[in-house]
Amino acid sequence: MLSKDILILIHYPPMLLWIIVLAIFAGLYMAWSIGSNDVANSMATAVGAKAITLKQALIIASILNFTGAILVGTHVTDTIKNRIVDVSSMSQHSILLGFLAALLSAAFFVTLSTWKELPVSTTHAVVGGIAGFGLIQGGMNAIQWKEIGMVVSSWVISPIVGGIISFIIFKLIAKSIFSSKEPIKSAKNLSPFFVGLTIFIITLSIFMKTRAGEFLNGDIKKILLVSLFAAVISSIIGYFLIKKVKEKGRDYGIIEKIFRKLQVMTSCYVAFSHGANDVANAAAPVAVVLSLAWHHVDTIYILALGGFGIALGILTWGHKVISTVGSKITSLTNTRGFSIDFAVATVVLTASKLGLPISTSHTVVGAVIGVGLARGLEAVDLSIVKKIIYAWLFTLPASMIVSILIYMGLSII
Secondary structure: OHHHHHHHHHOOOHHHHHHHHHHHHHHHHHHHHHHHHHHHHHHHHHHHOOOOOHHHHHHHHHHHHHHHHHHHOOOOOHHHHHHHEOOOOOOHHHHHHHHHHHHHHHHHHHHHHHHOOOOOOHHHHHHHHHHHHHHHHHOHHHEOHHHHHHHHHHHHHHHHHHHHHHHHHHHHHHHHHHOOOOHHHHHHHHHHHHHHHHHHHHHHHHHHHOHHHHHHOOOHHHHHHHHHHHHHHHHHHHHHHHHOOOOOOOOHHHHHHHHHHHHHHHHHHHHHHHHHHHOHHHHHHHHHHHHHHOOOOOHHHHHHHHHHHHHHHHHHHOHHHHHHHHHHOOOOOHHHHHHHHHHHHHHHHHHHHHOOOOOHHHHHHHHHHHHHHOOOHHHOOHHHHHHHHHHHHHHHHHHHHHHHHHHHHHHHO
């Protein structure tokens, strides 16, 4: 099939062939940018809390992101064409160049942010890029301002909700375990509950946020039952495994060891889920260009391209933003890291179901700040937080401006 497609391409008009090749390159570049920046969403807390090493985090994240993209990657359709910009009155050539410009501008901004070790939303960068070409080609009326408004609102919603939930989870752990008369005994008694709750959220997320839900026909009752069954079984297994842990007075290291395993588990889930969902940020615009220029698109090749690009970005530049989220905002332990990962998984799942505009990157940062604030304002490096917020505010307008400039340049060529 692939060889047949290549033979068809050879006989394409030079201009369309050039656009197709550039679109594939732009998609790969965007996927690389996503991997280099967004890997912090899943692995930064695990590295910061020393649950795993940086090298282990990069290898695990690259494998799980690629696997998630290939096995349960989000459907790649051309619905993104009218999500941000109304393209009904635009020519095919303008749409082709517009989505190329959007991809390149988003990738450029994310690359710049990664270079400065700042976590940003790759989704917002793509939205800004698409809005940029729409503004210059179709004017103010071509922009879906409601969608833009939802993106802007997520700058506030995501970090606040993530921060609140991580704050509550960590305070719950601190009060029920660390502040109890017998911390080790309390940890052993409550850990199976946290294991079950973690598995419940992870299973629920996998079946509700990705194509895996198709195996259960998207039936929410079946999904809940499967998730509950997985949670109960995991709790039972967790109980017998944790029961073997020997008590040593008030040795908090044992408590951290118990939560270390949970944290690695949630980090792996977020990495897998990221590959399944955020690959669309690179793949969807490419699918739009190829569907218009090539007229037939094999989704699996685009998802594979995106998954490969994300994995490559993780392995080459993934360490940069991990250092910011994992250690520069506040110091992390395994219980704090678990609180962050659990909060992120819960918030993203709930928001996805309710259709709320939530950014995973913003939610992670907010959750890290929330855990830091649980120990007092002095535990949070506000100078780093300020830089991150500035990067968030610049994402949309900067991507729009760069997209406009690239679009004008491509139109002249």
